[in-house]
């Protein structure tokens with residue numbers, strides 16, 4: 001992150017942007033204004049992409065091929081993918097939809113990696129025809145690839161995903177490297193290592209190994225330990241082959257994000273030093289590298305702004321009913337202990353709201369009791385027409401919309417701040433209209449069940 005967007009600087013910049021969003025009519029406290037808007041900081045995204053690129057470039061032997069492929073699921077928006085492509089990044093995709101988004105953003109096949117655990121034969125055939133890198137998840141997928149590779153020549157680099165079985169982080173649902181994880185070939189299972197070595201010796205077209213063992217809640221040292229296992233296996237396979245059969249290691253993403261303050265930690269530089277500690281040879285130039293970061297590139301650069309529509313008290317607990325809830329903070333609503341978010345209070349004009357802290361619930365608009373962004377949170381007492389800001393929501397929040405109650409996908413506006421403090425917004429995704437919702441809900445097939 002650039003120095004001017006850290007700490008107090010980030011808060012000052014955000015306050016400027018909130019004020020501008022209200023003044024420019026993107027969202028507001030007045031009854032006539034939009035009740036909800038989502039903002040993405042284009043400058044911040046660019047700074048994170050640059051920090052990622054620099055952290056690895058500083059450590060890698062000069063000339064080592066490296067591809068930083070953004071994990072599209074973290075923010076599947078074409079303007080985001082195009083911005084990152086402009087900053088030199090590629091895309092990691094895991095579904096036909098994500099591949100279509102990467103292609104719509106103009107990301108070339110040579111900078112795209114396909115990783116899903118349940119690829120159909122048709123998906124694999126398309127990826128091989130396009131020359132997109134493919135990481136096979138399991139033995140049966142590798143057998144499908146045998147047939148496809150024999151049937152038609154391909155430019156796709158092909159690898160195998162392993163699960164190092166190095167253990168869980170703090171959030172079970174996001175831990176990909178448990179002993180029983182659904183992802184990859186389980187490296188420590190009996191016979192697995194020997195089978196993997198054989199699989200590579202038998203298939204001259206297999207040239208990569210892949211791992212993605214990090215995520216929110218996983219310590220950097222544990223992620224680095226997985227990468228060390230990956231590197232050791234590659235060395236073993238190359239020794240058995242008698243040459244550098246594996247030429248590229250895809251080390252995945254999974255850098256956690258700090259949701260507690262504006263500090264952007266842990267940094268990419270800190271992760272690279274954990275990797276250098278655990279597996280120094282990773283950087284010596286014998287292997288090309290692919291990374292697949294998602295959350296750490298986008299999370300800190302997203303902000304939700306939502307109006308407080310009503311306030312009430314229930315069982316003596318003050319409650320603010322807002323327009324931001326489970327539709328854009330799904331994990332927070334269903335697993336609040338694992339996914340706490342900050343709530344920043346603003347008044348109807350978009351100025352920071354001061355006042356004595358009062359414990360209150362901040363609720364969303366959906367019709368289920370767990371639709372809460374915060375419970376018993378100490379904040380200046382919110383009033384109708386105030387706005388709440390929910391920072392750190394650039395990845396897996398409003399970009400992973402949940403259609404409960406037919407709540408519309410909100411508009412997403414990108415912004416940049418000029419050196420003189422002007423804020424320029426540009427629409428990155430329009431709000432879903434009621435007509436869109438009807439169309440996607442079978443509106444054209446109304447008689448289908450009569």
Ligand SMILES: *Cc1c(COP(=O)(O)O)cnc(C)c1O
Pocket residue numbers: 071073074092115212214215216252253254255292293294295296
């Ligand atoms: C989700 C995912 C990523 C990105 O993970 P982040 O935690 O967002 O960095 C990368 N690779 C694979 C295979 C994934 O499934």
